[in-house]
Amino acid sequence: MKNLSKVDVVLGLQWGDEGKGKIVDALCLNYDVIARFQGGPNAGHTLEFDGKKHVLRTIPSGIFHTDKINLIGSGVVIDPLILKKENDLLKQQGVDTRKNLKISNKAHLILPSHRLLDAAYEHAKGANKIGTTLKGIGPTYTDKTTRRGLRVCDAMAADFQEKYNCLKEAHIGIFNSLNFDWQNQEIDGMNPNEYETKWLEAVKELNDFDIVSSEHFINDLLRQGKRVLAEGAQGTLLDIDFGSYPFVTSSNTTTAGVCTGLGVAPTNIGKVYGVFKAYCTRVGSGPFPTELHDNCGEELRQKGFEFGSVTGRPRRCGWLDLPALRYSIMLNGVSDLIITKADVMDDFDSIKICTEYEQNGSRTPLFVSTEKLDSVKPVYTEMQGWKTDLRKAKQRPELPKAMQEYLKFVETQVETPITIVSTGPDRTETIF
Numbered sequence: 001m002k003n004l005s006k007v008d009v010v011l012g013l014q015w016g017d018e019g020k021g022k023i024v025d026a027l028c029l030n031y032d033v034i035a036r037f038q039g040g041p042n043a044g045h046t047l048e049f050d051g052k053k054h055v056l057r058t059i060p061s062g063i064f065h066t067d068k069i070n071l072i073g074s075g076v077v078i079d080p081l082i083l084k085k086e087n088d089l090l091k092q093q094g095v096d097t098r099k100n101l102k103i104s105n106k107a108h109l110i111l112p113s114h115r116l117l118d119a120a121y122e123h124a125k126g127a128n129k130i131g132t133t134l135k136g137i138g139p140t141y142t143d144k145t146t147r148r149g150l151r152v153c154d155a156m157a158a159d160f161q162e163k164y165n166c167l168k169e170a171h172i173g174i175f176n177s178l179n180f181d182w183q184n185q186e187i188d189g190m191n192p193n194e195y196e197t198k199w200l201e202a203v204k205e206l207n208d209f210d211i212v213s214s215e216h217f218i219n220d221l222l223r224q225g226k227r228v229l230a231e232g233a234q235g236t237l238l239d240i241d242f243g244s245y246p247f248v249t250s251s252n253t254t255t256a257g258v259c260t261g262l263g264v265a266p267t268n269i270g271k272v273y274g275v276f277k278a279y280c281t282r283v284g285s286g287p288f289p290t291e292l293h294d295n296c297g298e299e300l301r302q303k304g305f306e307f308g309s310v311t312g313r314p315r316r317c318g319w320l321d322l323p324a325l326r327y328s329i330m331l332n333g334v335s336d337l338i339i340t341k342a343d344v345m346d347d348f349d350s351i352k353i354c355t356e357y358e359q360n361g362s363r364t365p366l367f368v369s370t371e372k373l374d375s376v377k378p379v380y381t382e383m384q385g386w387k388t389d390l391r392k393a394k395q396r397p398e399l400p401k402a403m404q405e406y407l408k409f410v411e412t413q414v415e416t417p418i419t420i421v422s423t424g425p426d427r428t429e430t431i432f
């Protein structure tokens with residue numbers, strides 16, 4: 001078989017919101033194609049440039065570069081109405097997505113009733129709820145796996161309305177069994193009927209886009225020597241198989257997800273850029289060993305603006321967790337680490353890093369399973385803060401000595417090089 005170019009990957013190594021959008025935007029210049037491979041509008045990827053902030057949900061973070069192809073792959077789940085809103089917003093900013101956005105014919109559709117199901121299941125779980133983004137992600141992937149989901153290709157077919165009604169009826173059956181009063185719920189401030197009308201209109205607008213078989217599309221481009229960057233959503237610790245189950249999302253957020261979500265062979269994966277914050281955050285429920293419930297956690301939240309870009313929920317904050325980072329590096333085969341948001345700790349006198357977990361008197365450098373995560377005690381190393389404005393540094397040698405030592409310490413601990421340092425939210429605040 002002819003040698004193809006490789007697909008490089010950017011993905012999150014923690015519980016999401018590591019700054020993937022910013023990094024993809026900054027790395028974009030080296031690539032021809034940017035492709036999302038999993039997740040959906042549960043993602044909120046923030047890009048900042050020219051003094052403006054943009055949040056992308058389903059559209060890849062290369063969209064502002066008009067010479068780049070942006071692909072929504074088959075592993076992604078799409079809410080046509082949220083996608084339409086995203087497209088409309090971009091149009092107002094002078095970006096016509098109809099020119100450079102391609103959509104997989106196999107991507108599954110999030111129906112309005114999937115969103116209501118998400119709410120119904122969360123409600124039924126009570127205190128044990130996952131704290132989902134209520135975007136219908138879990139129910140849509142469930143219908144994909146049970147082989148009754150609707151795909152973009154179905155939306156193009158003459159019998160779409162019939163198939164839609166059929167799946168909606170099945171969902172109403174579930175609402176009835178849960179005693180869930182679905183007709184009196186709201187979806188994005190609209191009653192379900194109003195949302196459905198707009199949603200069905202948005203489905204028709206999918207026809208305005210180039211609908212492709214992403215697996216052929218990507219492999220053709222690779223054969224032509226084009227450079228492809230795959231953009232992960234969520235984070236490794238939210239992976240359906242290896243994350244802190246059940247407090248996870250419903251897709252494979254790891255490098256393996258690139259293969260299944262785009263149709264790329266494992267042998268065609270190139271560099272894997274793992275993005276991590278210099279501390280940890282998590283939205284929603286689930287274990288978080290290094291979580292801070294004190295002023296320090298609040299300081300991280302305020303200085304780092306740690307509020308969800310999709311839901312506005314305050315993010316839980318805590319110290320950097322190296323057992324978790326080692327685990328994520330292992331699962332993804334990370335070749336390059338990218339650190340973000342260390343600048344949030346510019347004023348800190350000292351900074352803690354969890355190097356190991358302690359449980360029942362013994363220590364381990366390894367991540368442990370969900371049920372044990374709640375009871376482990378983090379073992380910390382305390383490092384001196386740099387007390388300098390990191391944004392001033394334009395090259396790695398210009399970073400303060402204490403920060404250099406901090407980076408070296410992390411690299412040694414996790415045996416992987418940090419090749420990019422992000423010093424602020426703007427595209428230009430990136431040290432390669």
Ligand code: GDP
Pocket residue numbers: 012016017018019020021022043044045046047048304305309339340341342343344422423424425
């Ligand atoms: P994503 O989901 O991984 O793309 O991350 P989000 O966009 O949800 O959250 C990351 C937040 O941190 C956004 O508001 C970014 O603008 C911001 N950000 C990214 N990198 C940096 C950085 O190095 N320093 C600071 N201060 N903010 C950053």
Ligand code: IMO
Pocket residue numbers: 012015016017018042043044045130131132133134135136137138232233234235238247248249250283284285
């Ligand atoms: P980006 O791509 C942070 C979390 C939710 C919840 C769990 C399941 O911006 O990093 P879901 O709606 O997916 O069923 O929710 O996953 N979650 C995220 N947390 N960043 C995200 O995306 C997330 N997407 C989902 O808060 O705990």
Ligand code: MG
Pocket residue numbers: 016017018043044045046309
């Ligand atoms: Mg985000």
